[in-house]
Amino acid sequence: MVATSRTLSTRVWPLHLVKPTRGLVDEKLKVIVRNLNPRQEVTLRCVHQDVWEGFGHYISDQHGTVTVAKDASMGGTYKGVEAMGLMWSMQPVPGSRKGLRTLSTRVWPLLLVKPTRGLVDEKLKVIVRNLNPRQEVTLRCVHQSEDKDVWEGFGHYISDQHGTVTVAKDASMGGTYKGVEAMGLMWSMQPVPGSRKGLRLRKKHVLSPMVFHISVFDGHITQGFSQLTALATHAVERWYVAPGVQRVYLQEKGVQGTLFIPPGPGPFPGLLDLWGGGGGLVEYRAALLASHGFVSFALEYLSSEEINAPTTDVKYFEAAYQILKSHAMVQKDRLALFGLSFGSTIALSMAAYSKIIKPRCCVCISGSHVNAVQRTLSETFQEIAKNVSKIRVEDGQVIWRDIILPIPADPSMKIDVGQIKCPVLLVNGSDDQNLATVESAEDMERMMEKAGNRHLLQVLTYPGAGHLIEPPYTPHHRTSNFVIGKDKVLMLWGGQAKPHADAQEDSWEKIVAFLQQHLYFTGSQAKL
Amino acid sequence: MFTPVLRFTVHRPCPLLSVHPSRCLVDEKFEVLCQHLLPALQVTLHALLQTEDGDYWEAFGHYLSDAVGSVRVSEDASLGGSYSGVEPMGLLWSMRPVPGSKTGLRLRKKDVFKPTDVNISLYEGHLNEGFKDKHPLASVVAQRWYTAPEVQRVEVKEKGLKGTLFIPPGPGPFPAVLDLWGGGGGLVEYRSALLASRGYVSLSLQYIGLTGDDGKPCIVGNDYFEAAFSILKQHPQVCPDRVAMMGLSFGVSVTLGMAAYSSVIKPKCVVCVSGSHVMPVNGSLADVFDEIKKNVKNSRFDEEQRVIWRDLLLPIPDDSSKKVEMGRIKCPVLLIVGEDDQNWPTSESAEDMKQMMKQAGNSHLLTVLSYPETGHLIEPPYSPHIKASNFILHETRNKVVVLWGGHTVPHSRAQEDSWHKTLTFLEQHLYSNDRVASRSNL
Numbered sequence: 001m002v003a004t005s006r007t008l009s010t011r012v013w014p015l016h017l018v019k020p021t022r023g024l025v026d027e028k029l030k031v032i033v034r035n036l037n038p039r040q041e042v043t044l045r046c047v048h049q050d051v052w053e054g055f056g057h058y059i060s061d062q063h064g065t066v067t068v069a070k071d072a073s074m075g076g077t078y079k080g081v082e083a084m085g086l087m088w089s090m091q092p093v094p095g096s097r098k099g100l101r102t103l104s105t106r107v108w109p110l111l112l113v114k115p116t117r118g119l120v121d122e123k124l125k126v127i128v129r130n131l132n133p134r135q136e137v138t139l140r141c142v143h144q145s146e147d148k149d150v151w152e153g154f155g156h157y158i159s160d161q162h163g164t165v166t167v168a169k170d171a172s173m174g175g176t177y178k179g180v181e182a183m184g185l186m187w188s189m190q191p192v193p194g195s196r197k198g199l200r201l202r203k204k205h206v207l208s209p210m211v212f213h214i215s216v217f218d219g220h221i222t223q224g225f226s227q228l229t230a231l232a233t234h235a236v237e238r239w240y241v242a243p244g245v246q247r248v249y250l251q252e253k254g255v256q257g258t259l260f261i262p263p264g265p266g267p268f269p270g271l272l273d274l275w276g277g278g279g280g281l282v283e284y285r286a287a288l289l290a291s292h293g294f295v296s297f298a299l300e301y302l303s304s305e306e307i308n309a310p311t312t313d314v315k316y317f318e319a320a321y322q323i324l325k326s327h328a329m330v331q332k333d334r335l336a337l338f339g340l341s342f343g344s345t346i347a348l349s350m351a352a353y354s355k356i357i358k359p360r361c362c363v364c365i366s367g368s369h370v371n372a373v374q375r376t377l378s379e380t381f382q383e384i385a386k387n388v389s390k391i392r393v394e395d396g397q398v399i400w401r402d403i404i405l406p407i408p409a410d411p412s413m414k415i416d417v418g419q420i421k422c423p424v425l426l427v428n429g430s431d432d433q434n435l436a437t438v439e440s441a442e443d444m445e446r447m448m449e450k451a452g453n454r455h456l457l458q459v460l461t462y463p464g465a466g467h468l469i470e471p472p473y474t475p476h477h478r479t480s481n482f483v484i485g486k487d488k489v490l491m492l493w494g495g496q497a498k499p500h501a502d503a504q505e506d507s508w509e510k511i512v513a514f515l516q517q518h519l520y521f522t523g524s525q526a527k528l
Numbered sequence: 529m530f531t532p533v534l535r536f537t538v539h540r541p542c543p544l545l546s547v548h549p550s551r552c553l554v555d556e557k558f559e560v561l562c563q564h565l566l567p568a569l570q571v572t573l574h575a576l577l578q579t580e581d582g583d584y585w586e587a588f589g590h591y592l593s594d595a596v597g598s599v600r601v602s603e604d605a606s607l608g609g610s611y612s613g614v615e616p617m618g619l620l621w622s623m624r625p626v627p628g629s630k631t632g633l634r635l636r637k638k639d640v641f642k643p644t645d646v647n648i649s650l651y652e653g654h655l656n657e658g659f660k661d662k663h664p665l666a667s668v669v670a671q672r673w674y675t676a677p678e679v680q681r682v683e684v685k686e687k688g689l690k691g692t693l694f695i696p697p698g699p700g701p702f703p704a705v706l707d708l709w710g711g712g713g714g715l716v717e718y719r720s721a722l723l724a725s726r727g728y729v730s731l732s733l734q735y736i737g738l739t740g741d742d743g744k745p746c747i748v749g750n751d752y753f754e755a756a757f758s759i760l761k762q763h764p765q766v767c768p769d770r771v772a773m774m775g776l777s778f779g780v781s782v783t784l785g786m787a788a789y790s791s792v793i794k795p796k797c798v799v800c801v802s803g804s805h806v807m808p809v810n811g812s813l814a815d816v817f818d819e820i821k822k823n824v825k826n827s828r829f830d831e832e833q834r835v836i837w838r839d840l841l842l843p844i845p846d847d848s849s850k851k852v853e854m855g856r857i858k859c860p861v862l863l864i865v866g867e868d869d870q871n872w873p874t875s876e877s878a879e880d881m882k883q884m885m886k887q888a889g890n891s892h893l894l895t896v897l898s899y900p901e902t903g904h905l906i907e908p909p910y911s912p913h914i915k916a917s918n919f920i921l922h923e924t925r926n927k928v929v930v931l932w933g934g935h936t937v938p939h940s941r942a943q944e945d946s947w948h949k950t951l952t953f954l955e956q957h958l959y960s961n962d963r964v965a966s967r968s969n970l
Contacts, residue, residue, distance in 0.1 A: 021762070108703065108767065108770070108958075108959050108960075109959075110727055110955060110959045111698075111727075114556070115549050115551065115552065115556070116553065116676040116677055116725075117549075117551035117552075117671075117673065117677065118549055118551065119549075119550070122548075122549060129955070129959070130955075130959045130960050211677065213697075215698075229699050230698065230699055232698050232699075232727075233697055233698035233699060234676070234697060234698065235676070235677040235678035235697045236677065237551075237677050239551070242550045242668070242669070243550055243551065243643075243645060243669040243670075243671040244645075244668065244669035262668075263667060263668055263669050264545070264649075264664070264666045264667035264668060265663060265664055265665075265666070265667060268542075269542065291550075292546075293544050293546070331542060334542060516544065516563075516564075519542070520542050520543075520544045520563065520564045521542070521564065
């Protein structure tokens with residue numbers, strides 16, 4: 001029996017006494033709750049096999065005591081002074097099948113989840129055993145973010161003839177994902193009903209894990225999970241950092257950002273990690289890359305007042321690159337640039353023009369070479385603002401992809417990618433609604449073909465994927481809130497959940513392999 | 529900013545060392561991979577950990593990188609070191625105290641909520657010593673845990689008991705295990721913590737080395753264990769008809785005695801590791817101690833003055849009043865036996881138990897796992913094999929070195945195999961629905 005309070009203004013330590021704890025079915029139960037607050041509203045609930053419930057609403061007396069045999073229930077499944085009301089008023093919980101009689105077969109399912117502590121890009125193995133054969137169950141994954149929003153993903157399964165569900169092999173028949181999806185519980189996560197709109201799930205404190213709870217419920221449930229008791233639950237930690245990864249916040253020579261250093265004596269290859277126009281300091285991808293053996297420098301270049309000075313230009317990035325290059329834990333000849341969105345544009349620009357930045361390779365996710373060259377950041381933004389008429393708004397969602405269309409023929413409007421001397425990996429989603437990345441990639445190919453350096457370019461284009469191609473199993477956000485100056489808009493990023501999830505998983509594997517190939521090579525493979 | 533002169537040029541190999549997964553429960557495997565070495569390079573992989581007592585333990589293997597400059601521990605053979613051959617987990621189970629350590633050490637975790645960080649390093653060349661003075665090429669951390677996230681720990685003090693309860697995450701209720709360690713005494717929690725991480729409410733009970741109200745050492749009676757079993761059964765998160773008992777060493781004497789004679793303790797199944805049924809019929813722990821004390825003259829010593837106690841209960845008596853009547857046991861029994869056990873006569877006992885149950889007609893309940901060249905201390909997988917260690921006698925407080933027996937490689941295989949079979953056995957009898965009576969391999 002559980003006594004639950006509706007509002008707690010003072011924490012209580014109630015003592016609930018039930019007697020007898022084992023009785024014959026025709027014996028009376030004595031139920032007393034003590035040490036509540038005086039006049040506290042409580043609910044007493046009796047549940048049987050997660051399917052049947054009876055409950056009564058009580059108010060404690062001036063001593064903070066509820067005595068079921070003497071006090072009146074004011075509501076619930078029974079009213080009035082009813083010593084045994086909790087039992088005889090029992091009924092199937094909401095959402096149950098109709099016309100139930102008491103279940104006689106109890107299952108003791110064993111929920112196996114592995115690993116219980118993993119990196120965010122590792123696959124989870126989820127198996128449920130010892131169900132009834134052909135039992136309908138729901139597997140659900142729930143997470144409370146640092147902002148206290150609740151996210152959930154769930155799938156509907158039917159156990160096989162042995163009473164087993166194997167997520168990697170069995171098909172989900174409904175829920176937030178369908179089909180055989182080993183990681184569907186993660187990537188299909190969405191805010192629970194009633195949440196704020198336009199949310200995006202992003203970890204701020206990367207040295208602590210994200211905690212998920214994976215549960216199995218009887219039946220195919222689509223809502224009201226928090227009112228139900230699961231058959232079993234596991235807690236799973238997902239980390240952005242491997243053990244031993246160090247985090248160092250840097251503020252040097254006017255440059256701000258966070259360095260993540262892998263465990264070990266080093267020195268290691270390094271990379272500069274550049275996020276997009278959303279600004280701020282985003283650390284999680286750099287933390288994860290450090291877990292794969294790269295000193296990763298997440299750079300803050302938008303949003304701080306000092307940084308947004310009109311003169312923030314190529315010198316800021318060159319200074320950041322120099323800091324990375326000269327760091328004791330970094331191999332100065334094994335450096336890369338890694339960008340997303342506007343960060344990709346910066347990466348391409350540096351790779352093409354900078355005398356100081358000489359990366360071994362570049363990874364550019366969801367980026368474009370269309371950018372007024374050699375300007376300060378604020379000049380660049382002003383240039384973009386000139387095209388504000390090309391911004392569309394549909395159903396309250398802001399679409400920016402047309403801003404750079406058509407791809408200009410004028411070379412002074414584009415980064416001269418023909419000057420790039422290192423391998424470049426472009427990763428784009430065909431349904432990118434924020435930036436015309438696919439068209440840009442095609443134009444870059446043409447330019448590099450003409451310049452004779454086309455062999456350096458590798459393009460991964462993912463159908464059905466949107467703009468925000470993140471590390472694997474991050475939930476897909478087709479839209480999310482975006483702040484521009486003083487305005488908050490709902491930005492359309494594009495993509496559909498399943499193809500976008502596939503794109504994130506596939507591209508990450510290829511990105512890490514690409515970085516290892518070009519930064520961890522042995523001497524004999526030095527020639528490109 | 530000071531820039532040290534880098535020893536590496538762009539043509540020097542930049543090796544990548546990784547361990548996957550980097551965070552595991554202690555009974556899970558990992559993969560250690562080295563890449564981007566020069567081909568056919570001699571390297572040493574070295575594992576190092578520091579215990580809560582401050583001792584260092586290490587293991588190492590000698591490898592040769594392949595044609596593409598890789599070493600994969602799960603597939604490549606170690607050519608020497610603390611282990612040899614293809615041994616995916618050799619870096620853990622072959623660990624021993626570093627040179628210069630105290631003698632007779634045992635590796636046992638006290639705080640089960642703190643992980644053990646194992647440093648795995650890659651060195652150039654085939655090294656056998658002096659690791660801490662050499663500069664590794666690379667180093668990573670493998671973190672090993674006895675507890676899954678959100679396993680709860682509750683101290684048990686009611687009814688004069690002394691123990692720790694571990695509860696799995698989730699609403700429950702769960703099957704449960706009463707977990708009894710051996711004659712070393714004290715409260716050993718790590719096996720219970722691991723069982724809870726695998727879905728069982730587990731009560732780790734201290735029953736040796738307790739002091740009574742008068743401050744004097746006391747030996748508990750059978751009612752102590754019955755109280756423990758009852759507390760476990762009545763716990764709101766425990767399924768009362770799915771409670772098992774697991775014992776090691778002395779814990780087996782208690783487990784078999786209770787299973788055969790107690791009217792309170794009715795386990796769904798029992799697991800008996802490295803123990804014996806030799807004890808007076810319907811006797812108690814005190815009786816076992818007495819029997820052993822009577823025969824203490826049968827102690828032997830090996831060439832290193834380590835004490836061998838296996839003869840203290842030999843020969844296995846023919847007199848049936850001196851042994852637990854195995855025919856009275858009504859639940860499945862899993863016996864785990866090391867054939868080189870130098871501390872208890874477990875092989876002989878197992879053989880006798882088999883005969884008794886055959887005669888009584890309940891041998892279908894018995895499963896015996898008998899491991900050649902395996903010693904007494906059959907611990908969770910990948911724990912280092914302890915052939916002998918320091919032991920303090922309870923009454924006299926004398927320090928001896930006890931020979932447990934076993935040879936490292938077969939003993940380590942026995943630990944791995946028996947643990948997985950133990951989990952399968954527990955799942956089969958505590959989690960399965962009755963209709964699924966016969967199951968093939970899980």
